[in-house]
Amino acid sequence: MGQLELKLTRANFATWLHNTFISQFGGGEVVVGVPHSLAKEWLEKRCFKDIVLALEEITSAPVRSLSCRVEAKPSNLAPIMISVPGGMVNTGGNDGYGFTTTESMEQAPPSGNITLNNNYSFQTFVVGKQNELAHAASQAVSSHPGGTYNPLFIYGGVGLGKTHLLHAIANEIKRRNQNHRIMYVTCEHFTNDFIHSIRIGKGKEFKDRYRNVDLLLIDDVQFITGKEGTQEEFFHTFNTLHQANRQIVMTADRMPKEIGDLEDRLVSRIGWGMVADIQTPNFENRVAILQAKAKQMNFDAPPEVLEYIANTITNNIRELEGSLTKLATTATVEKRPVTVGLVKEVMKDLARPSGRHLTTKQIIRVVADHFAIDLIDLMGQKRVREIVYPRQIVMYLLRYLLKHSHPQIGDELGGKDHTTIMHGVKKIERLLKSDHQVERDVANIKRLLEVGG
Ligand code: ADP
Ligand code: MG
Numbered sequence: 084m085g086q087l088e089l090k091l092t093r094a095n096f097a098t099w100l101h102n103t104f105i106s107q108f109g110g111g112e113v114v115v116g117v118p119h120s121l122a123k124e125w126l127e128k129r130c131f132k133d134i135v136l137a138l139e140e141i142t143s144a145p146v147r148s149l150s151c152r153v154e155a156k157p158s159n160l161a162p163i164m165i166s167v168p169g170g171m172v173n174t175g176g177n178d179g180y181g182f183t184t185t186e187s188m189e190q191a192p193p194s195g196n197i198t199l200n201n202n203y204s205f206q207t208f209v210v211g212k213q214n215e216l217a218h219a220a221s222q223a224v225s226s227h228p229g230g231t232y233n234p235l236f237i238y239g240g241v242g243l244g245k246t247h248l249l250h251a252i253a254n255e256i257k258r259r260n261q262n263h264r265i266m267y268v269t270c271e272h273f274t275n276d277f278i279h280s281i282r283i284g285k286g287k288e289f290k291d292r293y294r295n296v297d298l299l300l301i302d303d304v305q306f307i308t309g310k311e312g313t314q315e316e317f318f319h320t321f322n323t324l325h326q327a328n329r330q331i332v333m334t335a336d337r338m339p340k341e342i343g344d345l346e347d348r349l350v351s352r353i354g355w356g357m358v359a360d361i362q363t364p365n366f367e368n369r370v371a372i373l374q375a376k377a378k379q380m381n382f383d384a385p386p387e388v389l390e391y392i393a394n395t396i397t398n399n400i401r402e403l404e405g406s407l408t409k410l411a412t413t414a415t416v417e418k419r420p421v422t423v424g425l426v427k428e429v430m431k432d433l434a435r436p437s438g439r440h441l442t443t444k445q446i447i448r449v450v451a452d453h454f455a456i457d458l459i460d461l462m463g464q465k466r467v468r469e470i471v472y473p474r475q476i477v478m479y480l481l482r483y484l485l486k487h488s489h490p491q492i493g494d495e496l497g498g499k500d501h502t503t504i505m506h507g508v509k510k511i512e513r514l515l516k517s518d519h520q521v522e523r524d525v526a527n528i529k530r531l532l533e534v535g536g
Pocket of ligand 2: 245246247302303
C-alpha cells in the first residue's frame with residue numbers, strides 16, 4: 084500500500100485502494116479483496132501493473148496471476164505475512180500496516196495539507212481561448228501573490244483544469260520563494276479538519292494552521308454548501324488572510340452566486356478580487372491538448388487519430404487524457420500500429436456521442452464529484468447527512484433517469500434493502516417540491532450529466 088500510495092494520486096488512492104486487502108496469497112497467485120465492482124474495474128484497468136510491480140519488488144518473486152474479488156474486508160482479518168528477503172511484510176490486516184482509511188482519518192488529525200502534484204505546472208498547461216483568462220490570472224497571482232487578484236476565484240466544469248491551475252500556482256510560488264508558507268486543501272479537507280479540531284478541542288491550532296500562511300488554496304469550494312459552521316470559519320480565515328495581504332485562491336464548479344447558500348458577505352468579498360471561468364475547449368484546443376500530452380508521453384499518434392479522440396470526447400480534459408493513455412497502452416502492449424481503427428476499438432466503451440446512453444456508474448460518479456465525497460462512502464453504509472443526502476439523490480436519479488427498479492438500485496448501491504431505496508427516492512421527490520437547495524443540486528447534477536436541468 085505504501086508503494087502504491089506514492090504512485091497514485093491521493094484522491095485515487097483514497098477512492099480505490101481504500102478498503103482493499105490481500106485476500107489470498109501464495110504460489111505466485113494473488114487475490115485482492117475489493118469492496119465493490121467499481122473498485123474491481125478500476126483496479127483492473129488502471130492499477131494492475133503497479134500492484135504486480137510493487138508485489139514483485141517487495142517479495143522478489145514473480146506474480147503469476149493477480150485478480151480482484153468483491154468481498155467485504157473481514158473485521159478480524161489477520162494480517163497475512165509475506166516472507167521477503169531480509170524480513171516479513173505485513174499485508175495490512177486490521178492491526179497491520181496503517182494505510183489511511185476513512186475511519187482512521189477521523190481519529191488521526193488530518194495533515195492539513197495535500198501534497199502538490201509536480202506535473203500540474205504552467206509548463207504542462209495548454210492555453211486556449213477557453214481558459215486564457217484563468218491562466219493569465221493564475222500567472223499574475225504567482226508573480227504577485229497578494230496583489231490585485233486577491234482573492235482569485237476560478238470556476239468551471241469537471242475535468243477542465245481547475246485543480247491543475249491551483250497546483251501550478253502553488254508550484255510556481257514555491258519555486259520562486261522556498262520560504263512561502265503554502266496551504267493547499269480541498270474544501271472537503273478544510274471541513275473535516277475544522278470539524279475534527281472542534282471535536283478534539285483544538286480550535287486554536289486549526290486557526291493558527293490556516294491563518295498563518297502566505298498562500299491559501301482551496302479546491303472545490305462548492306462543497307461548503309449546507310455547512311454553516313465551516314462557512315463561518317472560512318469567512319474569518321478569509322478576512323484575516325486578506326487583511327494581511329495574503330493570497331487566497333479558490334476553485335468551484337460554478338459561479339460564487341450559484342453556490343447554494345454561500346453567504347452574501349462571502350460572495351461580495353470574492354467579488355473584490357478576480358473571478359475567472361474555464362469553459363470547455365473547442366475542437367482545435369482539444370487537439371492541441373492531445374498533441375501536448377502525446378508529446379509528454381513520447382507517444383507518436385497520427386493527426387487523424389488525435390482528431391478522432393477530440394471529436395468523440397468534447398467536454399472533459401481528464402477523459403481526453405484517459406483515452407489517449409488507454410490508446411498508448413493498448414498500442415504498446417499489443418504491439419499494434421496506431422490507427423483510427425485501433426482508436427475506435429479502444430474508445431468503444433468510452434465513446435459518448437450526444438444522446439449517449441447514461442449509465443449507473445456515470446450517475447454515481449457525477450454525484451460523488453458534485454458533493455466532493457468518496458465513491459466508497461457514497462456506496463457504503465455511513466449514516467451521516469453529508470453522505471446520506473447525496474446517496475438519496477443517486478437513488479432518485481437511478482429511478483428517474485434510468486428507470487431502474489428499487490431492488491436493482493439496492494444492488495447497485497452495494498446491497499441495500501429495497502425499502503431503503505423507496506424511502507430515499509420518496510424523500511428527494513418530496514424535498515424537490517419544498518427545498519430550493521435540493522432543486523438546485525438536482526438541476527446541477529443533471530446539467531453535469533447533460534440530461535438538461
Ligand atoms: P478539474 O479540477 O477542473 O476537475 P483537473 O485540473 O483535475 O480538472 O484536470 C483534469 C485533467 O486534465 C488533469 O490531468 C489536468 O492535468 C488535465 N488538464 C486540464 N486542463 C488542461 C490544460 N489546459 N492543459 C493540459 N492539461 C490539462
Ligand atoms: Mg478539481
